[in-house]
Amino acid sequence: MKKYDEILIGSGPAAYKMSNLLAKTNHKVLVIEGFEYGGTCPNYGCEPKIFLEGAVRTVLQSQQLLKHGISQPAQLDWHALMQTKLQRFNPWPSETREIIKKSHDVEDGYAHFIDDKTVSVNGHQYQANHIIIATGQTPNTLTIPGKEYLHTNYDLLSLKNLPPRIAVIGAGFVGLELATLVAAAGAEVTMIIHSDRILRGFTRAEDKALVDAMQKRGIKFIFNANPQKVSQQGKELTITTDQGEVKTDYILNATGRQPNIEKLSLNNTNIAYDRHGIKVDGHMMTSVEGIYAIGDVVSRKQPKLTPVAEFEGQYLFDYLIGKTTQQITYPAIGQAAFTFPEVAKVGVNPDDVANDPQYQVKKIPLKYGSLYAGQNDQISTLTLVFKGRQLVGASEIGDYAADDINNFIPIIGLHIDSNEYRQKVMAIYPALGDKVAGLLP
Incomplete structure (x- = not known):
């Protein structure tokens, strides 16, 4: 051995x-x-x-x-x-x-x-x-009759020819991102979601704004629907749910991992x-x-x-190798869904502390800035969470949410208060980074 x-x-x-x-x-x-x-x-x-x-x-x-x-x-x-x-x-x-x-x-x-x-x-x-x-x-696998007709992201990301209609079961990061991709390429997309909302780690307002934006581009959402079986007749597939039937040509199972x-x-x-x-x-x-x-x-x-x-x-x-004996300590971790618009976050979720007097929540529409107005980005909204003079959470929906939230991760992770930030950082104007100092209390 x-x-x-x-x-x-x-x-x-x-x-x-x-x-x-x-x-x-x-x-x-x-x-x-x-x-x-x-x-x-x-x-x-x-x-x-x-x-x-x-x-x-x-x-x-x-x-x-x-x-x-x-x-x-x-x-x-x-x-x-x-x-x-x-x-x-x-x-x-x-x-x-x-x-x-x-x-x-x-x-x-x-x-x-x-x-x-x-x-x-x-x-x-x-x-x-x-x-x-x-x-x-x-x-994940769905143990329903007809599960052999379901595909994963592994399959879709190697799909050489795009089917006219695609149904996506699930609305987490993978489902939403791939729905955005195939819809932009011209597929008719229907999303089947077992609950009443999509990305639960983000705020309800951001979830709703993302769904609204995707619906305006023609993506259909069926909420509170549970697939019961998949059947095939000719080349057409039918997903039977407790909310009715969905006809499609291709099914992406994005129910998680x-x-x-x-x-x-x-x-x-x-x-x-x-x-x-x-x-x-x-x-x-x-x-x-x-x-x-x-x-x-x-x-x-x-x-x-x-x-x-x-x-x-x-x-x-x-x-x-003995370089450390300490237990692992995780840094501030940012997350983003690369949909359109994007949603991104780090730290405390604003919804979780909305009624807690220890925290202050600031919601800032970004559409009035020249950068966002020039891109006709009417959705972009930044939400910041403070505890005293310390920024402890940030989330955003917008065309560049991931890049924008990256501006805030060091502030939260390094526990930099507003006074220290203003003394040591001068960001590029007129991008979002320049606005950080003005947004801090």
């Missing part, structure tokens, strides 16, 4: 971060990957999504500026866009594998635990001083887990000494994002 210093199960952002750091040591490392090297983010998630969003934003902004300086809006060529995307991203898994292989041993296949000390893959058994589980998440632990055979171990993922302590160690978990497979309250996964990879490396 071969033994290593570290075994990394998975090669997504968390494991890849650790892999690169361990490559600078003399540690003997094995990386096991049964899916695509690099994981979801660079292959079927954030990287291709933001790549495609560049073209989508241009098209939708040109439509927004029709009769406001633009006489002919841009059109999206799905086939050409997808060919460009595939040329860029198809080589990434093999390239990532080769990078890892330069420094570490690799094993292509799904790992499963034999016991608390041993993993097996392709009939080979391995042990290590530290076993690190970084298998991420996988799309679940921890990718099914193939690990955790029942052969004493590793504790729940429906949110593997449980860890403040040092990212599981309930079994010597076995750790990092990235989206972890059960935690922090959002499951690529930067968070990489942060955990850096932390665990530092902990294992």
Whole structure:
């Protein structure tokens, strides 16, 4: 049986971060990957999504500026866009594998635990001083009749020809972002949502404004609807829900993601887990000494994002080599949905403290600024949450919400009060950054 210093199960952002750091040591490392090297983010998630969003934003902004300086809006060529995307991203898994292989041993296949000390893959058994589980998440499955007609974001982001009608089940980040993408390319989109609202982590006002904007572009929303079955007649698909039927040509299942632990055979171990993922302590160690978990497979309250996964990879490396003995402490974490308009946030949700006298909430329409008026951006609204003179939360809906909220993350994360900010920072005029000082109390 071969033994290593570290075994990394998975090669997504968390494991890849650790892999690169361990490559600078003399540690003997094995990386096991049964899916695509690099994981979801660079292959079927954030990287291709933001790549495609560049073209989508241009098209939708040109439509927004029709009769406001633009006489002919841009059109999206799905086939050409997808060919460009595939040329860029198809080589990434093999390239990532080769990078890892330069420094570490690799094993292509799904790992499963034999016991608390041993993993097996392709009939080979391995042990290590530290076993690190970084298998991420996988799309949820809907156990309804006709589930074989459902597709995931993995499928849609490799779809060479765009169907005329697409139904999206679910309205989280993935569902809303991909609905924005395919609708901009000309598909007729219907969204089926099991509750009465979309992104629950944002404010109700931002949710409503985003739905209104998407509806104005022709995207249909059916709320409080639960799919019961999918049937096919000829090339047409029918989704039967408790609110009626939806006819479509393609169905995207975007009902969320679940921890990718099914193939690990955790029942052969004493590793504790729940429906949110593997449980860890403040040092990212599981309930079994010597076995750790990092990235989206972890059960935690922090959002499951690529930067968070990489942060955990850096932390665990530092902990294992003795650079730190402290428990992990997470920074201020920003989130954004790259819809159109975008929604973004960091820190305290304004809705959660609206009636708490310890907090002050400021809501600022941005449409009057020259930058936003010039883009005919009538929706952009920034909401700030203060506790005394300290900014503790910020959220925005608007064409550039993600970039705008990035201005506030350092203020919150570094606990900079308004006086200190004004003395040490002078932002570029007339972008949003210049307005920060004026907005602080």
